[in-house]
Every structure is written in structure tokens, then in C-alpha cells.
Amino acid sequence: MTESGKPILYSYFRSSCSWRVRIALALKGIDYEMMPINLVKDGGQQFSKEFQALNPMKQVPALKIDGITIGQSLAIIEYLEETRPTPRLLPQDPKKRASVRMISDLIAGGIQPLQNLSVLKQVGQENQLTWAQNAITSGFNALERILQSTAGRYCVGDEVSMADLCLVPQVANAERFKVDLTPYPTISRINKTLLALEAFQVSHPCRQPDTPAELRA
Amino acid sequence: MKQVPALKIDGITIGQSLAIIEYLEETRPTPRLLPQDPKKRASVRMISDLIAGGIQPLQNLSVLKQVGQENQLTWAQNAITSGFNALERILQSTAGRYCVGDEVSMADLCLVPQVANAERFKVDLTPYPTISRINKTLLALEAFQVSHPCRQPDTPAELRA
Numbered sequence: 001m002t003e004s005g006k007p008i009l010y011s012y013f014r015s016s017c018s019w020r021v022r023i024a025l026a027l028k029g030i031d032y033e034m035m036p037i038n039l040v041k042d043g044g045q046q047f048s049k050e051f052q053a054l055n056p057m058k059q060v061p062a063l064k065i066d067g068i069t070i071g072q073s074l075a076i077i078e079y080l081e082e083t084r085p086t087p088r089l090l091p092q093d094p095k096k097r098a099s100v101r102m103i104s105d106l107i108a109g110g111i112q113p114l115q116n117l118s119v120l121k122q123v124g125q126e127n128q129l130t131w132a133q134n135a136i137t138s139g140f141n142a143l144e145r146i147l148q149s150t151a152g153r154y155c156v157g158d159e160v161s162m163a164d165l166c167l168v169p170q171v172a173n174a175e176r177f178k179v180d181l182t183p184y185p186t187i188s189r190i191n192k193t194l195l196a197l198e199a200f201q202v203s204h205p206c207r208q209p210d211t212p213a214e215l216r217a
Numbered sequence: 218m219k220q221v222p223a224l225k226i227d228g229i230t231i232g233q234s235l236a237i238i239e240y241l242e243e244t245r246p247t248p249r250l251l252p253q254d255p256k257k258r259a260s261v262r263m264i265s266d267l268i269a270g271g272i273q274p275l276q277n278l279s280v281l282k283q284v285g286q287e288n289q290l291t292w293a294q295n296a297i298t299s300g301f302n303a304l305e306r307i308l309q310s311t312a313g314r315y316c317v318g319d320e321v322s323m324a325d326l327c328l329v330p331q332v333a334n335a336e337r338f339k340v341d342l343t344p345y346p347t348i349s350r351i352n353k354t355l356l357a358l359e360a361f362q363v364s365h366p367c368r369q370p371d372t373p374a375e376l377r378a
Contacts, residue, residue: 056306057267068256072270075262082255094243095229101236106218109233109270119275122295123284134283142218 007032007065010055012039013208013215016112016169017073018061022203023165024077028084032063036210039117074108077162089162096157099150103143103163107170111139115173132177140174140184147186154190160197168194172205235269238323250323257318260311264304264324268331272300276334293338301335301345308347315351321358329355333366 009025009032011018025032037060038045045051046058055062055071062069063076066083070076081089090097113119114135120128150156155163171191174181181188194200201207206217223230224237227244231237242250251258274280275296281289311317316324332352335342342349355361362368367378 057271057303059271066256068259070259070263072263072266074270075259075266078262079255079259082258094240095227097243098229098231098236098240101239102231102233105233105236105270109235109266109274110218110220113270113274114280118299122292131283138279146218 007063008035009033010035010037010051010060010062010064011208011210012037012060013205013211015039015060016173017059017108019169019172019203019205020073020108020165021061021063021076022208023168023199024080024089024162026199026203027087027089027160028080030080030084034209036208038210074104074162074166077165081162088159089165091156091159091161099146099156100161100163103146103150103155104166106139106143106146107163107166110142111135111170112173115177129177132173133179136170136174136177136179139170140179140181140187144184144186147190151186151190153193160194164190164194167191168200235265235323235327238326242323249320250326252317252320252322260307260317261322261324264307264311264316265327267300267304267307268324268327271303272296272331273334276338290338293334294340297331297335297338297340300331301340301342301348305345305347308351312347312351314354321355325351325355328352329361 007025007030009018009021011022011034013036037051039060042048046060052058054064054069057071059071061073061076062071063079065079070079077089090100115132120132123131147155152158154160155167167187168191171181171187204217205211206215211217218232220232222234222237223232224240226240231240238250251261276293281293284292308316313319315321316328328348329352332342332348365378366372367376372378
């Protein structure tokens with residue numbers, strides 16, 4: 001924690017995983033300090049000795065809060081939910097909570113890791129776009145079907161949940177990799193509805209302290 | 218999602234192993250698979266997500282098919298060693314008898330199967346003494362034995378224990 005006692009979030013403007021946590025902090029009204037970690041500059045600031053000591057996974061986001069440091073965006077969000085329970089990010093009903101976690105894991109475990117920076121480096125530049133598009137379309141094909149049973153106004157019923165925090169950043173990645181979203185009307189509708197909410201706007205990649213000038217809103 | 222596992226329970230079907238486990242924990246709370254303390258719960262989830270989101274998806278069947286047969290072993294080994302390098306360090310702060318303190322948790326349920334994958338892909342486990350120790354301790358428990366791949370109804374004869 002800082003002198004002021006505020007939590008510290010290590011984040012990269014464009015990291016979809018970091019964006020999930022930024023949304024959670026905004027929704028819960030938690031004031032925090034941002035430490036930008038540039039994943040590309042200097043060979044990747046996440047590989048520095050200092051950052052590695054803080055988060056051995058060498059990834060963003062990491063949140064320093066209440067005397068501990070947590071990595072993994074969903075572990076962070078569940079901790080915030082358990083310690084700052086209002087407004088809720090998980091429904092009360094266990095079956096609905098299962099749907100929220102299933103959708104969140106589908107995105108955070110099943111899509112994003114397959115198209116993150118370090119994997120794309122390994123597949124090589126000429127293959128990157130196709131690889132990322134495949135990862136996203138496979139995942140979105142499944143997600144679109146699941147949402148048809150779970151969705152109301154948002155991913156699960158009519159309350160914003162952890163699943164929605166995962167959806168919006170993943171749709172932004174899809175757009176970045178030029179994925180055609182026409183086959184995913186439910187995903188698109190929910191994404192649009194969420195983007196109108198303040199928490200999703202203040203946390204947007206185009207409005208961060210480390211957003212480059214040319215990408216700034 | 219066209220994936221396993223999926224659990225049909227209480228009139229619903231849940232996919233994604235950790236979502237299933239958290240549902241079981243919330244509806245059948247004893248014995249616990251997550252500690253009571255929120256900070257320890259965060260460690261359990263962080264370790265589980267590291268494995269289930271950060272290692273396994275990069276070396277699962279459909280990804281390996283895409284990288285092509287001649288690259289598969291190296292690709293899988295890289296995914297596992299990167300993840301285990303981080304995990305070994307994290308465990309040094311969190312581990313007691315098991316991944317987080319001295320109670321079996323969801324993190325341990327993720328560790329053992331991932332170590333089995335590591336062995337299948339011939340990853341050298343010498344750099345990971347904490348992972349190895351915890352894995353060995355867990356494999357002695359009955360739940361980890363009855364559920365082992367070598368003892369399932371669909372285990373092929375030649376791999377059966």
C-alpha cells in the first residue's frame with residue numbers, strides 16, 4: 001500500500017486482463033494508485049527484477065492491497081468481492097454464480113491466454129493474426145451459445161457480474177484482431193450495453209495514464 | 218464449449234473445472250476446498266488460475282494440434298516450464314504441507330494433474346522441489362488415487378494401474 005494506504009494496481013493500458021480489474025475497482029468505488037507496466041518497452045517491463053519479485057508470474061495485472069499482492073485477474077476480483085462486497089459482482093444464487101464463473105473462465109482461461117502477447121510471439125509474426133482469430137472465434141462460438149441460456153440485460157441475468165468484466169475486454173481484443181462479430185449478436189448487444197456504463201468507460205484502454213497519445217480518447 | 222469436464226448436477230450443467238469446483242464448495246461445503254480467510258482464498262485462486270488459465274490451455278489437445286506434430290513437445294514443455302518457474306516461486310511463500318498452508322485446497326487439485334502432464338511431456342522437474350514435494354504428498358491421499366487417470370472406467374488396458 002502507498003503512504004496514503006491506497007491499493008496499487010500494476011496495469012498496462014491495453015491488457016484485457018488489467019482492464020477487467022480496473023472495471024471491478026471502478027464499480028466498487030475503490031480508489032487506487034496505478035503503476036503502469038509497459039509490456040513492450042525495454043523488452044517488456046514485466047520482466048524486470050523488481051516486478052518479478054512483486055509478481056513471479058511476470059504478468060499484469062497485480063494488485064497490492066491489504067498487505068498482500070495478488071496476481072491473476074479473477075483471483076483479484078474474487079478477493080475484492082469477498083472483502084468489499086457491495087455492489088456485488090457475483091449473484092447470490094449458487095447456480096447463477098456457477099454460470100458467472102463458467103463464462104469468466106471460458107474467456108479468461110479458454111480464449112485470452114491463447115492470444116496473449118507471449119503466445120503470439122511464439123507463433124511468429126506471419127501466423128499471429130490467424131492464430132488469434134481462431135482462438136477468439138472458437139471461444140466466441142461457445143460463448144454465444146451459452147449466453148443464449150444465461151443472458152438477460154447482461155451476461156447472466158440483469159445484474160453486472162464478473163462475466164461482464166471479462167466480456168468487454170475480450171470483445172475489444174476481437175476487434176483489434178479484426179474478428180467478424182456478425183455471428184455473435186448476443187455478445188455484441190451485451191458489449192454495447194456495458195460500454196455505456198461509467199465504470200467501463202473510465203477504465204477503458206483509451207483513457208489510462210499510460211495510454212499513448214495517438215490512442216487516447 | 219465441446220470440452221470436458223462438464224458436470225450435470227441439481228438440474229444444471231456446468232462446464233469449466235474451477236467453476237464446477239466452486240459450485241461444489243458452495244453447495245456441499247464440507248470438507249472445505251477453500252480456506253476461510255480471504256487472503257488465503259486469494260492465494261488458492263491465484264495458484265489455481267495460474268495452472269488452469271496460464272499453463273494447461275497452452276498445452277491442451279486442440280492447441281497442440283495447431284502447432285503441428287514436430288513442434289508439440291517443445292511447445293508443451295515451454296508452456297509448462299514458464300508456468301512452473303512462476304509457481305515454484307509463489308509456493309515458496311504460500312506452501313505448508315500443501316500449496317496453501319496445511320489444508321488441501323482447490324490449488325492442490327490443479328497441481329497434481331498438471332505435474333502428471335509435465336511428466337507426460339518429459340519436463341525435468343528438478344528445478345521444482347516444492348512442486349515435487351507437494352505433488353508426492355498429495356498422491357498419497359485416497360481421493361487423488363481413486364481419481365487417478367490410471368484407475369478410470371475408460372482407462373485403456375495398457376495404462377491401467
